[in-house]
Amino acid sequence: MINVWIHSNIARLANDKLDWQFEPENEQTELLSVLQNIFLNERNLFFGIIDETGKVRKHINIYKGSTNINKLNGLQSIVKNGEEINIFTAVSGG
Amino acid sequence: MQIYFGTLKGLFRATKTSDVWKIDSPKFAGQMVYSIAKHGKRLWSAPFTEWTGTQISYSDDAGESWNAIAEPIAFPEDTETALEKIWQITADSSGKLFCGVQPAALFTSDDNGETWDLCRGLWNHPHRKEWNPGYGGLGLHTILPITDKIWIVAISSGGAYRTEDAGETWTACNNAIVAPFMPDPTTIPEFGQCVHKIAVDPTNPNLMILQHHWGVYRSVDIGKTWQNVGENKLPSDFGFVSVMNAKDTAFIIPIKADIERFFPEEKMRVYRTRDAGETWQALANGLPQEGVFDCVLRDSFHASGENLAFGTTGGNAYFTSDNGETWDKIAEHLPRITCVRVFES
Numbered sequence: 280m281i282n283v284w285i286h287s288n289i290a291r292l293a294n295d296k297l298d299w300q301f302e303p304e305n306e307q308t309e310l311l312s313v314l315q316n317i318f319l320n321e322r323n324l325f326f327g328i329i330d331e332t333g334k335v336r337k338h339i340n341i342y343k344g345s346t347n348i349n350k351l352n353g354l355q356s357i358v359k360n361g362e363e364i365n366i367f368t369a370v371s372g373g
Numbered sequence: 374m375q376i377y378f379g380t381l382k383g384l385f386r387a388t389k390t391s392d393v394w395k396i397d398s399p400k401f402a403g404q405m406v407y408s409i410a411k412h413g414k415r416l417w418s419a420p421f422t423e424w425t426g427t428q429i430s431y432s433d434d435a436g437e438s439w440n441a442i443a444e445p446i447a448f449p450e451d452t453e454t455a456l457e458k459i460w461q462i463t464a465d466s467s468g469k470l471f472c473g474v475q476p477a478a479l480f481t482s483d484d485n486g487e488t489w490d491l492c493r494g495l496w497n498h499p500h501r502k503e504w505n506p507g508y509g510g511l512g513l514h515t516i517l518p519i520t521d522k523i524w525i526v527a528i529s530s531g532g533a534y535r536t537e538d539a540g541e542t543w544t545a546c547n548n549a550i551v552a553p554f555m556p557d558p559t560t561i562p563e564f565g566q567c568v569h570k571i572a573v574d575p576t577n578p579n580l581m582i583l584q585h586h587w588g589v590y591r592s593v594d595i596g597k598t599w600q601n602v603g604e605n606k607l608p609s610d611f612g613f614v615s616v617m618n619a620k621d622t623a624f625i626i627p628i629k630a631d632i633e634r635f636f637p638e639e640k641m642r643v644y645r646t647r648d649a650g651e652t653w654q655a656l657a658n659g660l661p662q663e664g665v666f667d668c669v670l671r672d673s674f675h676a677s678g679e680n681l682a683f684g685t686t687g688g689n690a691y692f693t694s695d696n697g698e699t700w701d702k703i704a705e706h707l708p709r710i711t712c713v714r715v716f717e718s
Contacts (some may be wrong), residue, residue, distance in 0.1 A: 331454075
């Protein structure tokens with residue numbers, strides 16, 4: 280099982296559901312595939328995280344465990360069964 | 374009557390009961406709202422955050438509750454472009470919906486907003502790659518569906534464009550509009566103007582009043598040609614808004630200067646013409662006339678008959694029920710106001 284937790288600012292796009300689970304078919308899965316599958320029926324939520332060009336939105340931070348995926352291989356980072364994904368909005372002022 | 378205020382931190386609704394205006398708690402709290410539209414009983418808006426982008430949303434209960442459309446509006450894959458912001462939603466009399474976005478592009482929907490199509494005719498226009506973003510971004514912020522075939526749009530900064538075949542082909546229509554921010558201000562470019570807003574006479578669609586980034590212009594031929602009708606008649610011909618609500622009747626709100634975005638002489642004044650721009654009359658009864666450092670943005674002024682309302686970047690809102698003769702302050706301390714719409718219930 281891969282657990283995905285999204286910040287409440289993002290969860291408003293999916294009826295405030297914060298916790299999501301994905302049962303991978305393989306021991307290792309690309310992060311993008313995890314998100315595409317887990318948010319298959321939540322198009323507003325998916326587009327709120329990844330824009331139509333396939334890039335993570337500028338002010339969204341995605342962590343695999345405690346590591347920002349920018350320090351890994353981005354959306355092509357490998358996620359193993361049992362790992363946790365956290366998706367946050369960047370902190371802001373004003 | 375209800376007045377909607379889109380702001381940088383949510384959508385506020387004002388309703389009047391027993392001569393008292395009540396401002397409801399915001400919808401889309403914390404999100405930017407640049408567009409509000411109504412067709413039939415349905416309201417449309419597009420809340421936006423820098424975090425999660427924009428979601429076109431609708432309400433069938435006068436703004437009490439909102440639902441996002443199921444399939445988000447998006448640029449087609451082959452454009453390799455991401456939608457940044459929605460500046461304008463509007464509908465024509467048939468219910469066709471139009472959406473103006475940043476980066477500058479036009480989308481339309483013929484199925485009540487369920488799906489949206491990029492207007493390829495405008496997207497593929499050879500001028501597009503030469504349009505330059507203004508301070509607020511490269512946005513298509515004004516959409517005027519004059520007939521089912523003739524539409525006019527305005528882009529900052531690209532200028533005004535006109536189609537006569539429902540978006541298949543477009544022609545720049547910035548004749549006579551001076552662009553003092555271009556390298557040679559004595560030459561009028563074909564495009565590149567920063568048209569801030571265009572309003573159409575509700576009794577005569579040939580007549581339009583255009584507020585440019587310097588200059589107030591009139592067209593009597595559905596935007597094909599323009600004449601300056603503001604020079605030496607106004608305390609400043611810089612501004613953002615243009616509203617028309619009756620035959621030959623338009624309203625603008627002059628702003629001091631390009632950088633000094635305050636009211637001229639620190640006085641909040643609306644200017645009205647009743648002769649299509651030949652003469653302008655200051656309307657100030659009820660508006661503050663001393664030490665006012667405020668501004669009104671392009672979509673923050675709207676009319677429904679003789680009822681008009683505008684909102685300021687300082688979060689103040691004013692209303693008139695007598696075509697601008699007298700004004701009442703109906704809200705203050707709101708976030709920066711980015712759009713205003715007045716709808717009869």
